[in-house]
Amino acid sequence: MISSVLENIQGIEIYYIIGLLLFVVFFVVILIRTLRMPSKEAEHIKNSILNDNEIMTPSNK
Amino acid sequence: MEDQKVIYDNKTVKLFILATLVWGIVGVLVGVVIALQLRFPAFNFGLEFTTFGRVRPVHTNAIIFAFVGNAIFAGVYYSMQRLLKTRMFSDLLSKFHFWTWQLIIVLAAVTLLLGFTTSKEYAELEWPIDILIALVWIAFGVNMIGTTVIRRVQHIYAAIWWYIATFVGVAILHVVNSFELPISLFKSYSLYSGAQDAVVQWWYGHNAVAFFLTTPFLGLMYYYLPKAAERPIYSYKLSIIHFWSLIFLYMWAGPHHLLYQALPDWAQALGVTFSIMLIAPSWGGMINGLLTLRGAWDKVRDKAELKFLVVAVTAYGMSTFEGPMMSIKFVNQLTHFTDWTIGHVHIAGMAWNGGIVFGMLYWLVPKLFRTKLYSEKLANAHFWIATLGILIYAIPLYWSAVTQWLMLREYTPEGFLAYPNFLETLTQILPMYTFRILGGTMFMIGFLLMVFNLAKTMKAGSMVAQEEAYAPVLVELGARDPKKEGMHRFLERKSVRFSIVAFIVLAIGGAVEIIPMTFVKSNVPTIEAVKPYTPLELAGRDIYVSEGCYNCHSQMVRPFRWETDRYGEYSKIGEFVYDHPFQWGSRRTGPDLARAGVVGGPMYKNAAWHYNHFMDPQKMNEQSIMPKYSWLAEKDIDLDIIPVKIRAMQKLGVPYPDGFDKIAVDDLKKQASGIVADLKASGITADPNKQIIAMIAYMHKLGRDISTPAVNDSTNMATAKVVVETLPTTPADLNSGKEIFGKLCASCHGPEGKGQATFPNLTDDVWIHGGTPTDVVNTITNGYPVKGMLPFKSQLSDQQIKQVASFILNSLKK
Numbered sequence: 001m002i003s004s005v006l007e008n009i010q011g012i013e014i015y016y017i018i019g020l021l022l023f024v025v026f027f028v029v030i031l032i033r034t035l036r037m038p039s040k041e042a043e044h045i046k047n048s049i050l051n052d053n054e055i056m057t058p059s060n061k
Numbered sequence: 062m063e064d065q066k067v068i069y070d071n072k073t074v075k076l077f078i079l080a081t082l083v084w085g086i087v088g089v090l091v092g093v094v095i096a097l098q099l100r101f102p103a104f105n106f107g108l109e110f111t112t113f114g115r116v117r118p119v120h121t122n123a124i125i126f127a128f129v130g131n132a133i134f135a136g137v138y139y140s141m142q143r144l145l146k147t148r149m150f151s152d153l154l155s156k157f158h159f160w161t162w163q164l165i166i167v168l169a170a171v172t173l174l175l176g177f178t179t180s181k182e183y184a185e186l187e188w189p190i191d192i193l194i195a196l197v198w199i200a201f202g203v204n205m206i207g208t209t210v211i212r213r214v215q216h217i218y219a220a221i222w223w224y225i226a227t228f229v230g231v232a233i234l235h236v237v238n239s240f241e242l243p244i245s246l247f248k249s250y251s252l253y254s255g256a257q258d259a260v261v262q263w264w265y266g267h268n269a270v271a272f273f274l275t276t277p278f279l280g281l282m283y284y285y286l287p288k289a290a291e292r293p294i295y296s297y298k299l300s301i302i303h304f305w306s307l308i309f310l311y312m313w314a315g316p317h318h319l320l321y322q323a324l325p326d327w328a329q330a331l332g333v334t335f336s337i338m339l340i341a342p343s344w345g346g347m348i349n350g351l352l353t354l355r356g357a358w359d360k361v362r363d364k365a366e367l368k369f370l371v372v373a374v375t376a377y378g379m380s381t382f383e384g385p386m387m388s389i390k391f392v393n394q395l396t397h398f399t400d401w402t403i404g405h406v407h408i409a410g411m412a413w414n415g416g417i418v419f420g421m422l423y424w425l426v427p428k429l430f431r432t433k434l435y436s437e438k439l440a441n442a443h444f445w446i447a448t449l450g451i452l453i454y455a456i457p458l459y460w461s462a463v464t465q466w467l468m469l470r471e472y473t474p475e476g477f478l479a480y481p482n483f484l485e486t487l488t489q490i491l492p493m494y495t496f497r498i499l500g501g502t503m504f505m506i507g508f509l510l511m512v513f514n515l516a517k518t519m520k521a522g523s524m525v526a527q528e529e530a531y532a533p534v535l536v537e538l539g540a541r542d543p544k545k546e547g548m549h550r551f552l553e554r555k556s557v558r559f560s561i562v563a564f565i566v567l568a569i570g571g572a573v574e575i576i577p578m579t580f581v582k583s584n585v586p587t588i589e590a591v592k593p594y595t596p597l598e599l600a601g602r603d604i605y606v607s608e609g610c611y612n613c614h615s616q617m618v619r620p621f622r623w624e625t626d627r628y629g630e631y632s633k634i635g636e637f638v639y640d641h642p643f644q645w646g647s648r649r650t651g652p653d654l655a656r657a658g659v660v661g662g663p664m665y666k667n668a669a670w671h672y673n674h675f676m677d678p679q680k681m682n683e684q685s686i687m688p689k690y691s692w693l694a695e696k697d698i699d700l701d702i703i704p705v706k707i708r709a710m711q712k713l714g715v716p717y718p719d720g721f722d723k724i725a726v727d728d729l730k731k732q733a734s735g736i737v738a739d740l741k742a743s744g745i746t747a748d749p750n751k752q753i754i755a756m757i758a759y760m761h762k763l764g765r766d767i768s769t770p771a772v773n774d775s776t777n778m779a780t781a782k783v784v785v786e787t788l789p790t791t792p793a794d795l796n797s798g799k800e801i802f803g804k805l806c807a808s809c810h811g812p813e814g815k816g817q818a819t820f821p822n823l824t825d826d827v828w829i830h831g832g833t834p835t836d837v838v839n840t841i842t843n844g845y846p847v848k849g850m851l852p853f854k855s856q857l858s859d860q861q862i863k864q865v866a867s868f869i870l871n872s873l874k875k
Contacts, residue, residue, distance in 0.1 A: 016331055019573040023309055026566070034301045042297035049144060049218055049284065050293060 064531040065213065069142045071429055072526040073155045077135035078426065080163060081418065082512050084127035089508055091120040093501045098688070099650065100494040102679065105688035110174045112688040114609025118185045119173050124410065125183060125273060127166045132418040133277040134158070134201070137224050139425060140284040141208055144218045146532035150207030154200045161197045165190060176607035177247040180642055181262045183269050184238050188249045191239045198235065202228040209556035213532045217556055219300040222563070223280030225556070226308045229564045230272030233571055238265035244709045245702060248603070252713065255637025256323055259645055264315035264574050271311035274409070278417050279307075279346050282374065285417070286353055289366050289424045295352035303345030308563060310339050312570025317388035320397065321619040322645060323634040329390070331574070336388035343381030350374035365440035366423035372448060373416025380409040394466075398615055398649040400490070401462035404455040411451045411504055419443070419511060426515045430522030439514045447507035454500025461493035470623040473858070478626055481663075481856035482804045483652035488684045588635040591766045593715045594759075596729040599706055600698050601759025604752050605644065608690065615646030616655040616763065626855060628664055629656030629764060636767060639715050651687055658765035660846045663856060667849030668736055669743035669819045670809065671757045680817070682808045693753035698733075700726050700750075732758060743819035743849075783842070785834045788867035789860075798868025801861055805853070814873040820849070824873045837866045 097104040098113045105112045138155070142148060149155050168190050172178075178185040186194070205228060209217055238261055241249035251258050287294050294300060316324060316332030351374055354361060361367040383405055387396045396402055427434045434440060468486040471479035480486050594602060605611070618624050620631040632655055637643055646653075656664045666674070673680065676694065678687040704722035711717050721728075733749035736757055740747045747754060803812065809820040816822030821829060830840050841862050844852030853862060 015573050015577050016327060019313065019331075019569065020334075022569060026309060027306055030302060030305045034298050037298060037301075039298075043293075045216055045218065046287075046293040046297045048214070048216075049220075049287060050291065 065534050067142075067146055067213070067530045067532050068148055069528040069530060070138070070149055070152065070155060070526075071524055071528050073149070073159055074135050074139045074425075074429065075524060075526075076159050077131050077138060078422065078429075078515075080131040080159075081128060081135055081422070082515065084123060084131060084166060085418075085508060086505075086512065088120060088123035088128045089501070089505045091116060091123055093498065093505055095120055096494065096498045096501050099686055100491060100498060102686045102688055107689055107691070109176070109608075109690075109692050112608065112690070114612045114688070115174055115176060115178075117612045118178060118182075118609060119170055121183060122169050122173065122185065123166070125269070126169070129274065129414050129418070130162065132421070133227070133273075133281070134162070135425070136281045136285065136421055137205070137277070139429070140220055140281070141205065141224065144214070144221060144284065145208055145212035146214050146530075147208060147212050150204050150211060154204040154207075158197055158200045158204060161193060161200070165193050165197065168193070172247065175247075176609075178607060178609065179241065179249065179251065180606040180609070180611055180644065181238065181251070182266055182647060184235075184262070184265060187247050188239070188241055188243050189246065191235070191241075194235060195239075198228070198232055202232065206556060206560055212556075213535045215535065217559065218283070219294070219297065219304065220280040220283040222304055222559070223276045223283065225560050226304070226563050226567070227272050227277040227280065229560060230268060230276060230308070230311075230567055233564070233567055234265050234268050234272065237571065237575065238262060242709050242713060244705050248702075250709055250713060251642035253641070254713065255640045255643050256634045258640065258643040259319055259322070259637075260316060260324065260328065261575060262643070263318035264312075264571070267315040267318060268311055270409075271308075274414055275311075276308065278373075278377075278414060279304075281417050281421055282346070282350050282370070285421045285424060286350055286370050286374075289364070289370060289420065290354055290357050290360060292353060292357055295349050295355070299345055299349050303342040303349070305566065307339070307342035307346070309566050309570060310335050310342060312567055313574055314339060314388070315574060317393070318397075318647070319645075320388070320390050320393045321621070322617050323632045323637065325634070328574075328577070333388050333390065337385045340382060340385045344378060347374055347378035347381070350377075363437075364423075365437065365444045366420045368441070368444045369416045369420035369423065372444075373413050373420060376408055376412030376416060380405065380413060383408075394619075394621065395462065398647070399462035399465055400458040400493070402648065404458035404462065407458075408451065408455050411447070411454070415447070415504075419447070422511070422515060426518050427522065430519050430524045432518060432522030435514050435517035435521060439510050443507040443510045443514070446503050446510070450500045450503030450507060452500070453503065454497055457493035457496035457500075461490035464493075465490050469627070470621070472623070475858040475860070477856060477858055477861075478623065481627065482808075483627070484682055484684060484808075485804055487650070487686070491684075491686075587638060588633065588767060591636055591638065593639045593710070593717055594762060595732055596703050596707065596725040597698075597732040597755050597758040598762045599710070600703065600729065600752075601755035601757070601762075602644075603706075604693070604756055605759055606642070610654075611644050611646045612648070613646075613650035613687070615649050615653045617645040618653055618655050624653070626663075628653045629659050629662040630767065633767065636764075639710075641710070641713055641715075654760070654763055656764040656768075658761040658763040659768040660765075661844070661852060662764070662768065662846075663851065664764075665846055665851065666760075667743070667847070668739045668757050668761075669745055670849055671760055672740060672745055672747065672753060673818045675753055675756065683812075690753075690756075693756055694747065694751050696752045697750045698729070698752055698755050700729070703729060745819065782835065782839050785838045785863065785866075788834050788838075788863050788870065790867055790871055794864045795868050795872050797861070798864035798866070799872065801857065801865045802868055802873075805856070806865070809849070814869060823869050832870070834866060834870065837869060838862055841866060 094104060095113055095117050098116070109115070138149060169186050172187060172190065173185060177187045179187060205224060209221065209225075240252040242252060243249040253261050283294055283300065313335035314332055316328045317336045318332075320329050320332070351371070354367070354371065361371055386392055387401070387405065396405070423434060423440055465486045468480045468489060469483075473479050616632075618628045618631045625631050652664070654664070656662050657666070659665055670681070672694075675690040677689050677691065678685040679689075703725050707717055707722040707725045711722075730749065733754045736754050737747050737749045802814065806814070809817075810823055811817040811820070814823040821827075826832070828836070830836055830845070840850065841857075842852065842854045844850045846852060857865070
C-alpha cells in the first residue's frame with residue numbers, strides 16, 4: 001500500500017532541467033570570457049603576488 | 062607615484078595561530094579518545110558526559126570549527142592584508158571576531174558534553190550559539206569585504222575569491238539549516254520535518270565540507286603554495302574556470318548522502334549527477350596546484366612545508382575523486398553507513414586540511430617572527446610520522462568497511478542471512494579499530510612535534526605586531542572600458558559586486574535543491590497509520606537526541622533484501638512526517654533501530670531486555686561496544702516542559718488535538734505506568750518518572766505504526782505447530798547448534814543457557830512453553846514476541862532450528 005511513495009513527483013524534473021541549463025550557459029560564458037583574456041594579463045596577475053615581500057619596510061630596507 | 066604607509070596587523074594573525082595550535086591538540090586528542098571508546102567501551106568512563114554519543118560531536122566540531130576554523134582565519138588575515146596591500150578594514154571587528162569565535166568554541170564544548178544538541182551533524186549547536194555564530198560570521202564578512210574595498214591594488218587575486226565564496230557560502234548554509242523553534246534556552250525543534258529536514262541537513266552537511274573545508278583551503282593553496290615554492294600559480298585562467306564551476310556545482314550535490322533512503326528519485330539523481338560533475342572543477346584545482354611545482358621538485362625534497370602542501374593537494378585530488386565515486390548508487394551501498402565514510406573524511410581532513418594548515422604554519426610562523434624555523438629536521442619528522450599515521454588510520458577502515466559489508470549481505474545456500482546477528486560483523490572488524498587508535502596517536506605525536514617546533518621558533522624570533530610597509534595609492538579606474546578590460550577583471554575590481562554574483566550562483570544551487578522539497582511535503586502521501594509521538598515517546602526521543610544515539614544507530618532501512626531481512630520493512634518517506642529533527646543517522650556502529658518497535662519483527666526486544674541492555678550492554682552482549690546508560694534509570698523525565706513541547710509540535714503542524722498540552726502529563730504518566738507494570742512482570746522494579754522508561758517507550762514506537770500488530774502468543778502458535786519427532790544429534794549438528802546459540806541466543810539466555818535477569822533458564826526442567834522437541838522447535842521458530850522471545854524463522858533454516866533445539870535439549874541440559 002505504501003510502496004509507491006518513492007516514485008517521482010509529477011513535473012518536478014523541471015527544476016532539474018532548468019538548473020542544468022543555467023549551469024551550462026553560465027559555464028560556457030565563463031569559459032569563453034576567460035579564454036579570450038590576454039595571456040599577458042594573466043601572467044602579470046599571478047606574478048604580482050610573489051612581490052609582496054619586496055615592499056620595503058623601514059627595518060629591512 | 063607616491064607610496065603610502067601601510068601598517069599590517071600581525072597580532073590578530075598570531076592569536077589565530079595560537080588558537081589553531083591549542084584547539085588542534087584538543088581536537089585530535091578527543092579524536093583519539095573516541096577511537097579508544099569504539100574499541101574498548103570502558104573508555105566511556107560510565108559517565109553521561111563522556112559517552113561516545115556526546116563526545117563524537119565534540120571531536121568533529123573541535124576539528125572543523127576550532128582547529129580548521131582558526132587556521133583559516135589566521136591564513137586569511139595574513140594573506141589578505143598582503144594581497145590587498147592594506148590593513149584589515151576594522152581592528153574592532155578583528156578583535157570581536159577572534160574573541161567571540163573562541164567563546165563559541167568553549168560554549169560548544171560545554172553544551173555538547175552536557176547533551177544540548179540539535180543532532181544535525183556539524184550543526185549540533187543549539188540556537189543561542191547559532192545566533193552568536195551568525196554575528197561573528199557577519200563581522201568576518203564585513204571585515205573582509207571592507208578590506209577589499211579599501212585595497213591598494215587593482216585586482217583581487219584568486220585566493221580572495223575563494224575567501225569571499227567561503228563567507229557567502231557558509232552564511233547561506235548556516236541560516237537555512239538553523240531554522241528552529243526554541244522551546245527553552247537550550248532546546249529547540251527543527252522547523253523542517255522528516256525527509257525535508259534530512260535534505261536540508263545533508264545539503265548543509267555536504268556544503269559545510271565545500272565551504273568550510275574546501276573553498277577556504279583552495280584560497281590558502283592559491284596563496285601559500287606559490288609563496289612557499291616561490292613561483293606563480295600554474296594557470297590563472299584555470300583558476301577562474303574552476304572557481305566558478307566549483308562553487309556552482311557544489312550546492313547541488315547534497316542528496317548523495319541520502320541515496321536509497323526515503324527520498325524522491327529525482328533528488329537522488331540530482332545529487333548523483335552533480336557529484337560526478339564535481340570531479341572536473343576539483344581536479345582543476347589539484348592540477349593547478351601540482352603543476353605550480355613543476356621544475357621545483359628539488360625544493361620539495363628539502364622543505365617540510367612544501368612536502369605537506371604536496372601531500373595535501375594530492376589527497377585533495379584523491380578525495381574529490383573518491384567522493385563522486387561514492388555517490389554512484391551501487392558504490393554507495395557499500396560506503397554508506399560503514400567505516401568507508403570515516404576513512405574518506407580522514408584522508409580529506411588529516412591530509413588535505415591538515416596538510417595545508419601544517420604547510421602554511423611552517424612557512425608563516427618563521428616569516429611572522431622574522432627568523433628561521435627552529436628545526437627543519439623535526440618538521441620533516443612530523444611530516445613522515447603524520448603521513449604514515451594517516452595511512453595506518455585510513456587503510457584498515459576501508460578494509461573494515463568492505464569486510465563488514467560483505468558479511469552483512471552474505472547469504473547461506475538455504476537463503477538465510479549468514480550473519481544474522483549484527484554484532485558478529487562488528488566483532489570481526491574491531492581489530493581494525495586498534496589500528497585506527499595507532500594511526501590517530503601517530504598523527505597526534507606529529508602534531509605535538511610541530512607545536513614544540515613552532516613554539517621554539519616563536520621564542521627565537523620576534524614578531525612586530527604592527528608591521529609597517531609601503532604601497533602605492535590605488536588609482537580608481539572608473540567605468541569599464543570593454544575594449545581594454547575583460548568581464549572577469551572588471552568583476553574583480555568591484556569586490557562587492559563580485560560577492561553578490563557569487564551569492565547568486567550559490568543561491569541557485571541551494572534553491573533548486575531546497576524549493577522542490579517544500580512541494581515534497583505536500584506531495585508525500587500521508588500514511589494514515591502513522592501517529593504523532595505520545596508525550597512519553599516524545600520525551601524518550603528527545604533523550605535519544607541528547608545522548609547522541611544517532612552517532613551509532615541509523616533509523617533508515619534501505620530497500621535491499623539483506624537489510625529488510627535483517628531489520629524489517631524498508632523505510633518510507635511518509636513515516637517521518639512528525640520527526641523534528643529527523644534521526645536517520647549516517648553511521649551504523651550498532652544495528653539500525655527503525656524497526657525496533659515492530660513486535661514479531663527481527664529487531665523487537667521487550668522492555669526487560671531494553672532495561673537490562675541500557676543498564677549494561679556488555680552484560681547482554683559481551684562484545685558489545687555500546688556505552689552503558691545506567692543513569693537513565695536515575696534521572697527524572699522533565700515533566701514541566703512536556704506541555705511546552707506539545708505546543709511547539711502543534712505549531713510545527715503535528716496534529717495533536719486541541720488542549721492536548723493540558724492532559725499531556727497525565728497521558729505520559731499513564732503510559733509510563735504501563736511499562737513499569739510490564740517490567741514488574743519480568744521482575745524489574747522501576748520508577749515511572751525515570752528517563753529509561755521514556756526511552757523504552759520510544760524504542761517501542763519505532764516502526765510500530767506501519768506494522769501489523771503481532772498476533773499474540775499461544776493460541777496462534779498451537780494451530781501452526783509442526784510436529785517434530787527426532788532431533789539431529791551428530792557431533793556436527795550439536796556443534797553447529799552450539800555456534801548458533803552463542804551468536805543468537807546467548808545475549809538473552811546467557812552463554813551457558815542458564816538464563817539471566819528475566820530471561821528463562823533453558824537448562825532446568827522448568828518449561829513455560831513445554832520441553833518436548835516439538836515445543837522447543839516451535840518456540841524458536843515462531844517465538845513469543847510480546848514476551849520477548851524472538852521468532853527465528855526468518856533468520857534460521859529449519860535444519861538450523863532443529864540443531865539449536867537439539868543442542869539445548871541434549872548438550873545444555875547435561
